[in-house]
Amino acid sequence: ERQLPVASHTSLINHDATFKPLADVSVAPFLEARGFTAIDAMQWRLAETLDWQHWMPHVIFSIKCHEEAGPHTWYAVQTELVSPDSGRKLAWKAPRRLVHLRELHDHLKKLLGSEFYDKMFVDRTGARVQFALRGGVSGTTSRLHCWFAALAAAMNAGRVSPIVVALVLHFLRAPPVPSDEEDVGETVEEAVWSPSFRFEAEDVPTSPHPHQTGELT
Secondary structure, eight states: OOOOOBSOTTHHHHOOSSOOOOOHHHHHHHHHTTTOOBSSSSOBSOSOGGGHHHHSOEEEEEOOOEEEETTEEEEEEEEEEEOTTSSEEEEEEEEEEHHHHHHHHHHHHHHHOHHHHHHHSBOTTSOBOOOOOTTOOTTHHHHHHHHHHHHHHHHHTTOSOHHHHHHHHHHTTOOOOOOTTSOGGGSTTOOEEEETTOOOGGGSOOOSSOOOOOOOO
């Protein structure tokens, strides 16, 4: 299985103890560098939500493995940003502990409000999607995977404001989309930007801290 590069060389050992969301004024520039067009922290640069899929990247999240590193478990959040024409995508992996992911959860719930949060985190049958339980008990990887899938569905439907999308991508240290002329290997976040479904193993930078493959639990 192809290994994705990690989002940062220090993701595993140096993630900030407290996550710091972007200031409102930084939201639009941050998103623009990653393919999303926003007027400000609360407004997208779209005439209608229906235009979303034609102009904005498609987001894919998955958590299919985890790693025991010292006394902690790290969950590898794999992310892809696919261009609107499906011709190119940016892919990277961000290892996070459950305590870090719960920070993201709490920030999101505060931004969205409890009522909208509950409506947003549902599966295709309409059943509530619960966040992982405290303590990293059995089933944590599967719960996180489903939670991120519901988050991606809401983002891809244009149901959340720019500040929410920026919060998530900033938390995962999403790298800027490189131009055609830029060398992918030199981007700060070491992500892969290539034609969709045409990854070559030798083109993927080697992770400084490779992840062990784990099964969904």
